[in-house]
Amino acid sequence: MLHFYKEDNYNLEFCVTHEVHSQFMNIFKDCNPLHSNIAFAREKGFKSEVMHGNILNGFVSYFIGECLPIKNVIIHSQEIVYKNAVYLDDLLSFDAVVTETFDSVNAVEFKFNFKNAESKVVAKGKIQIGILT
Amino acid sequence: MLHFYKEDNYNLEFCVTHEVHSQFMNIFKDCNPLHSNIAFAREKGFKSEVMHGNILNGFVSYFIGECLPIKNVIIHSQEIVYKNAVYLDDLLSFDAVVTETFDSVNAVEFKFNFKNAESKVVAKGKIQIGILT
Amino acid sequence: MQRLDILKEVNDIFIDVLDDESIVLSEQTTAADVDGWDSLTHIQLIVAIEKKFKLRFTSKDIQSWKDVKEMIDCIVTK
Amino acid sequence: MQRLDILKEVNDIFIDVLDDESIVLSEQTTAADVDGWDSLTHIQLIVAIEKKFKLRFTSKDIQSWKDVKEMIDCIVTK
Numbered sequence: 001m002l003h004f005y006k007e008d009n010y011n012l013e014f015c016v017t018h019e020v021h022s023q024f025m026n027i028f029k030d031c032n033p034l035h036s037n038i039a040f041a042r043e044k045g046f047k048s049e050v051m052h053g054n055i056l057n058g059f060v061s062y063f064i065g066e067c068l069p070i071k072n073v074i075i076h077s078q079e080i081v082y083k084n085a086v087y088l089d090d091l092l093s094f095d096a097v098v099t100e101t102f103d104s105v106n107a108v109e110f111k112f113n114f115k116n117a118e119s120k121v122v123a124k125g126k127i128q129i130g131i132l133t
Numbered sequence: 134m135l136h137f138y139k140e141d142n143y144n145l146e147f148c149v150t151h152e153v154h155s156q157f158m159n160i161f162k163d164c165n166p167l168h169s170n171i172a173f174a175r176e177k178g179f180k181s182e183v184m185h186g187n188i189l190n191g192f193v194s195y196f197i198g199e200c201l202p203i204k205n206v207i208i209h210s211q212e213i214v215y216k217n218a219v220y221l222d223d224l225l226s227f228d229a230v231v232t233e234t235f236d237s238v239n240a241v242e243f244k245f246n247f248k249n250a251e252s253k254v255v256a257k258g259k260i261q262i263g264i265l266t
Numbered sequence: 267m268q269r270l271d272i273l274k275e276v277n278d279i280f281i282d283v284l285d286d287e288s289i290v291l292s293e294q295t296t297a298a299d300v301d302g303w304d305s306l307t308h309i310q311l312i313v314a315i316e317k318k319f320k321l322r323f324t325s326k327d328i329q330s331w332k333d334v335k336e337m338i339d340c341i342v343t344k
Numbered sequence: 345m346q347r348l349d350i351l352k353e354v355n356d357i358f359i360d361v362l363d364d365e366s367i368v369l370s371e372q373t374t375a376a377d378v379d380g381w382d383s384l385t386h387i388q389l390i391v392a393i394e395k396k397f398k399l400r401f402t403s404k405d406i407q408s409w410k411d412v413k414e415m416i417d418c419i420v421t422k
Contacts, residue, residue, distance in 0.1 A: 023160045027153055028191040032198030034207060034265070044205065044265040053208045054187070054194040058161040061187040065165030072177065074167060075186045076309065079212035083384050102316055104323040105309040111363075124363065130309065132167070132177040209387065216306050235394055237401040238387040244285075257285065263387065 001101040001131075003069045004108045009097040010067060014059045014114075016051045016090050024055050051086040056114055056123050063096060063112075064129055072132040076107060080125035090116050099126075106131040134234040134264075136202045137241045142230040143200060147192045147247075149184045149223050157188050184219040189247055189256050196229060196245075197262055205265040209240060213258035223249050232259075239264040269293075272319075272338050279314045283307060293335035315341070347371075350397075350416050357392045361385060371413035393419070 025031050033040035034050050041049045057080060064075055086092065096112035108131070113124040158164050166173035167183050174182045190213060197208055219225065229245035241264070246257035277291045284302050297303045303311075315337075316322055321344040331337050355369045362380050375381045381389075393415075394400055399422040409415045 020160055023156060024191070027156045027160070028195045030191075030194040030198035032206070033204055035198065050207070052194050052198075053211070054190045057187045057190045058157070058163075061163040061185050062161045065163035065168065065185075071166055073165075074183070075215060076306065077212070077214040078186070079210070081210040081388065082208060083382070100317070102313050102322070104316070104325045104328050105312045107309055107313055109313075128313065209384065214310065216304070233395070235391050235400070237394070237403045237406050238390045240387060240391055242391075261391065 001103050001106070001108065003131075004098050004101055006098050006101060009095065010063065011096075012059075012063060012067060012094040014056075014092045014094060016055055016086055016088060016092070018088060020055060020058075021051055021088060024052055024058070028052075028054075030054075046085050046087075048087055051088065051090070053080065053082045053086075053123065056080065056086070056092075059092075059094060059114075060112065060125075060127060063094065064127065068129075070131070073129045074132055076128040076130050078125060078127040080123055082123050084116070084120050084122045086114075086116065086122050090122075092116060092122065096127075106133060134236050134239070134241065136264075137231050137234055139231055139234060142228065143196065144229075145192075145196060145200060145227040147195075147225045147227060149188055149219055149221060149225070151221060153188060153191075154184055154221060157185055157191070161185075161187075163187075179218050179220075181220055184221065184223070186213065186215045186219075186256065189213065189219070189225075192225075192227060192247075193245065193258075193260060196227065197260065201262075203264065206262045207265055209261040209263050211258060211260040213256055215256050217249070217253050217255045219247075219249065219255050223255075225249060225255065229260075239266060267342075269338055269342065272341055273334070275318060276315060276334065276338065276341075279311060279318060283310045283314055291334050293333065293338065295334045296332065319344070347416055347420065350419055351412070353396060354393060354412065354416070354419075357389060357396060361388045361392055369412050371411065371416065373412045374410065397422070 030052060035052055036049060038048050064073060092114045094114050096110045098108060099111050100109040108129050110127045114122050116122050163185060168185055169182060171181050197206060225247045227247050229243045231241060232244050233242040241262050243260045247255050249255050280289045280291060281287055319341055327340050358367045358369060359365055397419055405418050
Protein backbone atom coordinates (compact mmCIF):
# COMPACT_ATOMS: atom_id res chain seq x y z
CA MET A 1 0.00 0.00 0.00
CA LEU A 2 1.28 3.44 -0.93
CA HIS A 3 3.05 5.10 2.05
CA PHE A 4 2.93 1.97 4.20
CA TYR A 5 4.93 -1.20 3.78
CA LYS A 6 5.09 -4.25 6.00
CA GLU A 7 7.91 -3.90 8.54
CA ASP A 8 8.15 -0.12 8.23
CA ASN A 9 9.05 0.98 11.69
CA TYR A 10 8.82 4.14 13.72
CA ASN A 11 10.49 5.20 16.92
CA LEU A 12 9.48 8.07 19.17
CA GLU A 13 10.18 9.20 22.71
CA PHE A 14 7.64 10.40 25.22
CA CYS A 15 7.98 11.68 28.74
CA VAL A 16 5.21 11.45 31.31
CA THR A 17 5.87 14.88 32.79
CA HIS A 18 4.11 16.37 35.77
CA GLU A 19 2.26 18.61 33.32
CA VAL A 20 0.95 15.69 31.24
CA HIS A 21 -0.11 13.81 34.36
CA SER A 22 -1.83 16.73 36.07
CA GLN A 23 -3.54 17.91 32.89
CA PHE A 24 -4.78 14.37 32.18
CA MET A 25 -6.40 14.31 35.65
CA ASN A 26 -7.75 17.77 35.05
CA ILE A 27 -9.50 16.80 31.79
CA PHE A 28 -10.73 13.34 32.64
CA LYS A 29 -11.17 13.62 36.42
CA ASP A 30 -9.62 10.22 37.07
CA CYS A 31 -7.92 10.92 40.38
CA ASN A 32 -7.94 7.33 41.62
CA PRO A 33 -5.56 7.09 44.60
CA LEU A 34 -3.26 4.78 42.64
CA HIS A 35 -2.56 7.79 40.40
CA SER A 36 -2.60 10.53 43.01
CA ASN A 37 -1.69 9.18 46.44
CA ILE A 38 1.85 7.98 46.98
CA ALA A 39 1.06 6.22 50.29
CA PHE A 40 -1.79 4.27 48.67
CA ALA A 41 0.38 3.32 45.66
CA ARG A 42 3.20 2.14 47.95
CA GLU A 43 0.83 0.11 50.07
CA LYS A 44 -0.20 -1.67 46.85
CA GLY A 45 3.40 -2.51 46.00
CA PHE A 46 4.34 0.28 43.59
CA LYS A 47 7.28 2.58 44.11
CA SER A 48 5.14 5.70 43.78
CA GLU A 49 1.99 6.96 42.02
CA VAL A 50 1.30 4.94 38.87
CA MET A 51 0.68 7.01 35.76
CA HIS A 52 -2.64 6.47 33.95
CA GLY A 53 -2.41 3.83 31.24
CA ASN A 54 -4.56 5.99 29.03
CA ILE A 55 -1.82 8.62 28.94
CA LEU A 56 -0.01 6.10 26.74
CA ASN A 57 -3.09 5.91 24.51
CA GLY A 58 -2.84 9.69 24.17
CA PHE A 59 0.73 9.22 22.94
CA VAL A 60 -0.56 6.63 20.46
CA SER A 61 -3.03 9.28 19.22
CA TYR A 62 -0.11 11.66 18.60
CA PHE A 63 1.82 8.95 16.76
CA ILE A 64 -1.07 8.22 14.40
CA GLY A 65 -2.19 11.80 13.95
CA GLU A 66 1.17 13.48 13.55
CA CYS A 67 3.99 11.04 12.83
CA LEU A 68 2.93 9.01 9.80
CA PRO A 69 3.90 9.86 6.21
CA ILE A 70 0.34 11.07 5.51
CA LYS A 71 -2.23 12.95 7.56
CA ASN A 72 -5.43 11.53 6.01
CA VAL A 73 -5.76 8.68 8.47
CA ILE A 74 -8.26 7.61 11.10
CA ILE A 75 -8.00 5.02 13.87
CA HIS A 76 -10.33 2.05 13.37
CA SER A 77 -9.44 0.15 16.50
CA GLN A 78 -6.72 -0.20 19.07
CA GLU A 79 -5.75 -2.40 21.94
CA ILE A 80 -3.18 -2.15 24.70
CA VAL A 81 -1.89 -4.46 27.40
CA TYR A 82 -0.15 -2.91 30.38
CA LYS A 83 2.87 -4.92 31.52
CA ASN A 84 4.66 -2.73 34.04
CA ALA A 85 3.91 0.45 35.94
CA VAL A 86 4.88 3.84 34.50
CA TYR A 87 5.97 6.51 36.98
CA LEU A 88 6.20 10.29 36.90
CA ASP A 89 8.98 11.59 34.64
CA ASP A 90 9.55 8.18 33.05
CA LEU A 91 11.08 8.58 29.64
CA LEU A 92 9.42 6.07 27.31
CA SER A 93 10.70 4.76 24.04
CA PHE A 94 7.86 3.97 21.63
CA ASP A 95 8.35 1.52 18.77
CA ALA A 96 5.75 0.74 16.16
CA VAL A 97 5.94 -1.51 13.13
CA VAL A 98 3.57 -2.10 10.23
CA THR A 99 2.44 -5.70 10.60
CA GLU A 100 -0.14 -5.92 7.83
CA THR A 101 -1.63 -3.84 5.06
CA PHE A 102 -5.10 -4.40 3.63
CA ASP A 103 -5.26 -2.68 0.25
CA SER A 104 -8.82 -3.75 -0.47
CA VAL A 105 -10.15 -1.59 2.36
CA ASN A 106 -7.25 0.89 2.75
CA ALA A 107 -6.35 -0.33 6.22
CA VAL A 108 -2.98 -0.71 7.93
CA GLU A 109 -2.19 -2.58 11.14
CA PHE A 110 0.64 -1.69 13.51
CA LYS A 111 2.05 -3.36 16.58
CA PHE A 112 3.66 -1.12 19.13
CA ASN A 113 5.32 -1.15 22.48
CA PHE A 114 6.50 1.34 25.04
CA LYS A 115 9.71 0.64 26.94
CA ASN A 116 10.99 2.49 29.99
CA ALA A 117 14.56 3.67 30.60
CA GLU A 118 15.46 0.20 31.89
CA SER A 119 14.28 -1.26 28.55
CA LYS A 120 11.40 -3.01 30.25
CA VAL A 121 8.26 -3.19 28.12
CA VAL A 122 5.63 -1.21 30.05
CA ALA A 123 2.85 -1.66 27.49
CA LYS A 124 2.27 -3.22 24.12
CA GLY A 125 -0.58 -3.24 21.69
CA LYS A 126 -2.01 -3.01 18.21
CA ILE A 127 -3.66 -0.27 16.18
CA GLN A 128 -5.59 -0.52 12.96
CA ILE A 129 -5.98 2.63 10.94
CA GLY A 130 -7.81 3.51 7.76
CA ILE A 131 -6.59 5.81 5.02
CA LEU A 132 -9.21 8.42 4.17
CA THR A 133 -9.51 8.90 0.44
CA MET B 134 -15.99 -12.06 43.15
CA LEU B 135 -16.63 -9.62 45.98
CA HIS B 136 -17.86 -6.25 44.61
CA PHE B 137 -18.22 -7.55 41.03
CA TYR B 138 -20.82 -9.92 39.68
CA LYS B 139 -21.43 -11.05 36.13
CA GLU B 140 -23.96 -8.77 34.44
CA ASP B 141 -23.49 -5.89 36.87
CA ASN B 142 -23.95 -2.85 34.72
CA TYR B 143 -23.00 0.78 34.88
CA ASN B 144 -24.23 3.77 32.96
CA LEU B 145 -22.55 7.15 32.71
CA GLU B 146 -22.81 10.22 30.51
CA PHE B 147 -19.93 12.13 29.00
CA CYS B 148 -19.80 15.23 26.88
CA VAL B 149 -16.98 15.99 24.49
CA THR B 150 -16.88 19.69 25.28
CA HIS B 151 -14.68 22.24 23.60
CA GLU B 152 -12.60 22.28 26.78
CA VAL B 153 -12.01 18.51 26.71
CA HIS B 154 -11.13 18.60 23.01
CA SER B 155 -8.78 21.57 23.18
CA GLN B 156 -7.07 20.36 26.36
CA PHE B 157 -6.58 16.92 24.83
CA MET B 158 -4.79 18.53 21.87
CA ASN B 159 -2.85 20.69 24.27
CA ILE B 160 -1.53 17.72 26.26
CA PHE B 161 -0.93 15.22 23.50
CA LYS B 162 -0.20 17.53 20.55
CA ASP B 163 -2.34 15.47 18.16
CA CYS B 164 -3.67 18.27 15.95
CA ASN B 165 -4.26 16.10 12.88
CA PRO B 166 -6.46 18.08 10.45
CA LEU B 167 -9.27 15.56 10.87
CA HIS B 168 -9.52 16.79 14.47
CA SER B 169 -8.80 20.47 13.91
CA ASN B 170 -9.73 21.55 10.38
CA ILE B 171 -13.40 21.56 9.48
CA ALA B 172 -12.77 21.92 5.72
CA PHE B 173 -10.46 18.89 5.75
CA ALA B 174 -12.93 16.83 7.79
CA ARG B 175 -15.78 17.73 5.42
CA GLU B 176 -13.72 16.87 2.37
CA LYS B 177 -13.25 13.41 3.92
CA GLY B 178 -16.98 12.94 4.35
CA PHE B 179 -17.53 13.97 7.97
CA LYS B 180 -19.94 16.66 9.05
CA SER B 181 -17.26 18.54 10.99
CA GLU B 182 -14.04 17.93 12.94
CA VAL B 183 -13.94 14.39 14.32
CA MET B 184 -13.12 14.14 18.03
CA HIS B 185 -10.09 12.03 18.97
CA GLY B 186 -10.98 8.43 19.68
CA ASN B 187 -8.60 8.47 22.62
CA ILE B 188 -10.78 11.03 24.36
CA LEU B 189 -13.17 8.10 24.82
CA ASN B 190 -10.33 6.09 26.34
CA GLY B 191 -9.87 8.97 28.80
CA PHE B 192 -13.53 8.56 29.77
CA VAL B 193 -12.91 4.83 30.22
CA SER B 194 -10.08 5.76 32.59
CA TYR B 195 -12.52 7.86 34.65
CA PHE B 196 -15.03 5.02 34.72
CA ILE B 197 -12.48 2.52 36.05
CA GLY B 198 -10.73 4.91 38.41
CA GLU B 199 -13.72 6.66 39.89
CA CYS B 200 -17.02 4.84 39.27
CA LEU B 201 -16.52 1.28 40.51
CA PRO B 202 -17.54 0.10 43.99
CA ILE B 203 -13.87 -0.04 45.02
CA LYS B 204 -10.85 2.15 44.29
CA ASN B 205 -8.10 -0.48 44.55
CA VAL B 206 -8.16 -1.41 40.88
CA ILE B 207 -5.75 -1.23 37.96
CA ILE B 208 -6.33 -1.65 34.23
CA HIS B 209 -4.64 -4.76 32.79
CA SER B 210 -5.69 -4.30 29.19
CA GLN B 211 -8.26 -2.59 27.07
CA GLU B 212 -9.48 -2.51 23.49
CA ILE B 213 -11.75 -0.23 21.56
CA VAL B 214 -13.30 -0.28 18.10
CA TYR B 215 -14.54 3.00 16.66
CA LYS B 216 -17.81 2.62 14.77
CA ASN B 217 -18.99 6.15 14.06
CA ALA B 218 -17.53 9.63 14.29
CA VAL B 219 -17.92 11.69 17.48
CA TYR B 220 -18.32 15.46 17.06
CA LEU B 221 -17.82 18.47 19.31
CA ASP B 222 -20.44 18.73 22.07
CA ASP B 223 -21.76 15.21 21.45
CA LEU B 224 -23.38 13.86 24.57
CA LEU B 225 -22.38 10.22 24.93
CA SER B 226 -24.08 7.53 26.91
CA PHE B 227 -21.61 4.99 28.26
CA ASP B 228 -22.73 1.49 29.20
CA ALA B 229 -20.49 -1.13 30.74
CA VAL B 230 -21.29 -4.61 31.92
CA VAL B 231 -19.25 -7.19 33.81
CA THR B 232 -18.81 -10.08 31.38
CA GLU B 233 -16.49 -12.34 33.36
CA THR B 234 -14.82 -12.54 36.73
CA PHE B 235 -11.61 -14.47 37.38
CA ASP B 236 -11.33 -15.06 41.12
CA SER B 237 -8.09 -17.01 40.88
CA VAL B 238 -6.20 -13.92 39.72
CA ASN B 239 -8.54 -11.17 41.01
CA ALA B 240 -9.44 -9.98 37.52
CA VAL B 241 -12.71 -8.65 36.09
CA GLU B 242 -13.64 -8.16 32.46
CA PHE B 243 -16.11 -5.56 31.21
CA LYS B 244 -17.63 -4.86 27.83
CA PHE B 245 -18.61 -1.30 27.13
CA ASN B 246 -20.04 0.91 24.47
CA PHE B 247 -20.56 4.59 23.88
CA LYS B 248 -23.73 5.73 22.13
CA ASN B 249 -24.43 9.20 20.78
CA ALA B 250 -27.67 11.18 21.18
CA GLU B 251 -29.14 9.31 18.19
CA SER B 252 -28.48 6.01 20.00
CA LYS B 253 -25.87 5.04 17.44
CA VAL B 254 -22.96 3.08 18.88
CA VAL B 255 -19.89 5.26 18.28
CA ALA B 256 -17.42 2.91 19.93
CA LYS B 257 -17.35 -0.38 21.77
CA GLY B 258 -14.70 -2.33 23.56
CA LYS B 259 -13.47 -4.42 26.45
CA ILE B 260 -11.46 -3.72 29.56
CA GLN B 261 -9.80 -6.12 31.94
CA ILE B 262 -8.95 -4.85 35.39
CA GLY B 263 -7.19 -6.32 38.36
CA ILE B 264 -8.10 -5.83 41.99
CA LEU B 265 -5.11 -4.74 44.04
CA THR B 266 -4.96 -6.56 47.35
CA MET C 267 -11.17 -26.25 2.65
CA GLN C 268 -14.79 -27.14 1.95
CA ARG C 269 -17.36 -24.40 1.30
CA LEU C 270 -19.25 -25.40 4.42
CA ASP C 271 -16.13 -25.04 6.56
CA ILE C 272 -15.45 -21.64 5.02
CA LEU C 273 -19.02 -20.57 5.74
CA LYS C 274 -18.58 -21.70 9.35
CA GLU C 275 -15.35 -19.74 9.74
CA VAL C 276 -16.90 -16.66 8.12
CA ASN C 277 -19.90 -17.03 10.42
CA ASP C 278 -17.59 -17.08 13.46
CA ILE C 279 -15.90 -13.91 12.21
CA PHE C 280 -19.27 -12.18 11.82
CA ILE C 281 -20.29 -13.21 15.36
CA ASP C 282 -17.01 -11.89 16.72
CA VAL C 283 -16.92 -8.59 14.80
CA LEU C 284 -20.61 -7.81 15.17
CA ASP C 285 -20.65 -9.09 18.72
CA ASP C 286 -23.86 -10.99 18.03
CA GLU C 287 -24.02 -14.70 18.88
CA SER C 288 -27.31 -15.06 17.03
CA ILE C 289 -25.90 -14.53 13.54
CA VAL C 290 -26.46 -17.47 11.22
CA LEU C 291 -25.21 -16.80 7.72
CA SER C 292 -26.28 -18.71 4.64
CA GLU C 293 -24.85 -18.33 1.15
CA GLN C 294 -27.86 -16.18 0.31
CA THR C 295 -27.27 -13.67 3.12
CA THR C 296 -26.70 -10.08 1.96
CA ALA C 297 -25.51 -7.03 3.91
CA ALA C 298 -29.11 -5.87 4.22
CA ASP C 299 -29.96 -9.05 6.18
CA VAL C 300 -27.40 -8.45 8.94
CA ASP C 301 -28.04 -5.81 11.59
CA GLY C 302 -25.09 -3.51 12.09
CA TRP C 303 -23.27 -4.42 8.85
CA ASP C 304 -22.32 -0.81 8.16
CA SER C 305 -19.28 0.58 6.36
CA LEU C 306 -16.82 0.42 9.24
CA THR C 307 -18.03 -3.02 10.26
CA HIS C 308 -17.56 -4.04 6.64
CA ILE C 309 -13.89 -3.04 6.84
CA GLN C 310 -13.46 -4.99 10.11
CA LEU C 311 -15.09 -8.06 8.53
CA ILE C 312 -12.86 -7.92 5.44
CA VAL C 313 -9.73 -7.42 7.53
CA ALA C 314 -10.68 -10.35 9.79
CA ILE C 315 -11.41 -12.61 6.80
CA GLU C 316 -8.17 -11.65 5.04
CA LYS C 317 -6.24 -12.43 8.22
CA LYS C 318 -8.05 -15.69 8.98
CA PHE C 319 -7.67 -17.17 5.49
CA LYS C 320 -4.27 -15.55 4.92
CA LEU C 321 -5.31 -14.04 1.60
CA ARG C 322 -5.82 -10.61 0.15
CA PHE C 323 -8.84 -9.38 -1.78
CA THR C 324 -8.76 -6.50 -4.23
CA SER C 325 -11.20 -3.62 -3.84
CA LYS C 326 -12.72 -4.85 -7.13
CA ASP C 327 -13.37 -8.28 -5.60
CA ILE C 328 -15.22 -6.77 -2.69
CA GLN C 329 -17.35 -4.43 -4.76
CA SER C 330 -18.55 -7.29 -6.95
CA TRP C 331 -20.04 -9.38 -4.12
CA LYS C 332 -23.81 -9.40 -3.90
CA ASP C 333 -24.12 -12.00 -1.17
CA VAL C 334 -22.15 -14.35 1.07
CA LYS C 335 -22.06 -16.93 -1.75
CA GLU C 336 -19.97 -14.60 -3.91
CA MET C 337 -17.69 -13.84 -0.99
CA ILE C 338 -17.08 -17.57 -0.49
CA ASP C 339 -16.58 -18.08 -4.25
CA CYS C 340 -13.86 -15.47 -4.03
CA ILE C 341 -12.22 -17.05 -0.95
CA VAL C 342 -12.22 -20.43 -2.73
CA THR C 343 -10.43 -19.09 -5.81
CA LYS C 344 -7.69 -17.23 -3.89
CA MET D 345 -9.85 -33.59 25.30
CA GLN D 346 -6.52 -35.39 25.13
CA ARG D 347 -3.52 -34.06 27.07
CA LEU D 348 -1.67 -33.44 23.83
CA ASP D 349 -4.54 -31.32 22.48
CA ILE D 350 -4.65 -29.37 25.74
CA LEU D 351 -0.89 -28.79 25.54
CA LYS D 352 -1.32 -27.54 21.96
CA GLU D 353 -4.10 -25.13 22.97
CA VAL D 354 -2.10 -23.90 25.95
CA ASN D 355 0.92 -23.45 23.69
CA ASP D 356 -1.18 -21.30 21.31
CA ILE D 357 -2.29 -19.17 24.26
CA PHE D 358 1.32 -18.66 25.35
CA ILE D 359 2.31 -17.65 21.82
CA ASP D 360 -0.55 -15.19 21.67
CA VAL D 361 -0.14 -13.64 25.13
CA LEU D 362 3.65 -13.51 25.05
CA ASP D 363 3.65 -12.52 21.40
CA ASP D 364 6.39 -15.02 20.67
CA GLU D 365 5.89 -17.54 17.87
CA SER D 366 8.94 -19.49 18.96
CA ILE D 367 7.47 -20.79 22.20
CA VAL D 368 7.34 -24.58 22.38
CA LEU D 369 6.02 -25.83 25.71
CA SER D 370 6.50 -29.31 27.05
CA GLU D 371 4.98 -30.73 30.20
CA GLN D 372 8.29 -30.07 31.95
CA THR D 373 8.35 -26.34 31.12
CA THR D 374 8.41 -24.03 34.14
CA ALA D 375 7.92 -20.27 34.39
CA ALA D 376 11.70 -19.83 34.57
CA ASP D 377 12.04 -21.40 31.09
CA VAL D 378 9.80 -18.86 29.35
CA ASP D 379 11.10 -15.36 28.66
CA GLY D 380 8.66 -12.69 29.75
CA TRP D 381 6.53 -14.93 31.98
CA ASP D 382 6.24 -12.27 34.69
CA SER D 383 3.42 -11.62 37.14
CA LEU D 384 1.15 -9.64 34.85
CA THR D 385 1.74 -12.03 31.96
CA HIS D 386 0.87 -14.82 34.35
CA ILE D 387 -2.52 -13.21 35.00
CA GLN D 388 -3.11 -12.82 31.24
CA LEU D 389 -2.20 -16.47 30.68
CA ILE D 390 -4.54 -17.71 33.42
CA VAL D 391 -7.39 -15.51 32.18
CA ALA D 392 -6.90 -16.73 28.60
CA ILE D 393 -6.77 -20.39 29.70
CA GLU D 394 -9.87 -20.03 31.90
CA LYS D 395 -11.73 -18.46 28.96
CA LYS D 396 -10.55 -20.96 26.37
CA PHE D 397 -11.40 -24.07 28.39
CA LYS D 398 -14.46 -22.47 30.01
CA LEU D 399 -13.34 -23.35 33.52
CA ARG D 400 -12.26 -21.55 36.65
CA PHE D 401 -9.19 -22.25 38.73
CA THR D 402 -8.86 -21.34 42.37
CA SER D 403 -5.93 -19.29 43.56
CA LYS D 404 -4.85 -22.42 45.46
CA ASP D 405 -4.77 -24.43 42.20
CA ILE D 406 -2.50 -21.89 40.57
CA GLN D 407 -0.10 -21.60 43.48
CA SER D 408 0.41 -25.36 43.55
CA TRP D 409 1.65 -25.70 39.95
CA LYS D 410 5.35 -26.31 39.54
CA ASP D 411 5.32 -26.85 35.77
CA VAL D 412 3.07 -27.10 32.72
CA LYS D 413 2.35 -30.74 33.57
CA GLU D 414 0.61 -29.71 36.80
CA MET D 415 -1.32 -27.01 34.99
CA ILE D 416 -2.60 -29.60 32.48
CA ASP D 417 -3.39 -32.07 35.30
CA CYS D 418 -5.55 -29.35 36.78
CA ILE D 419 -7.30 -28.54 33.47
CA VAL D 420 -8.03 -32.25 32.97
CA THR D 421 -9.71 -32.60 36.38
CA LYS D 422 -11.92 -29.49 36.05
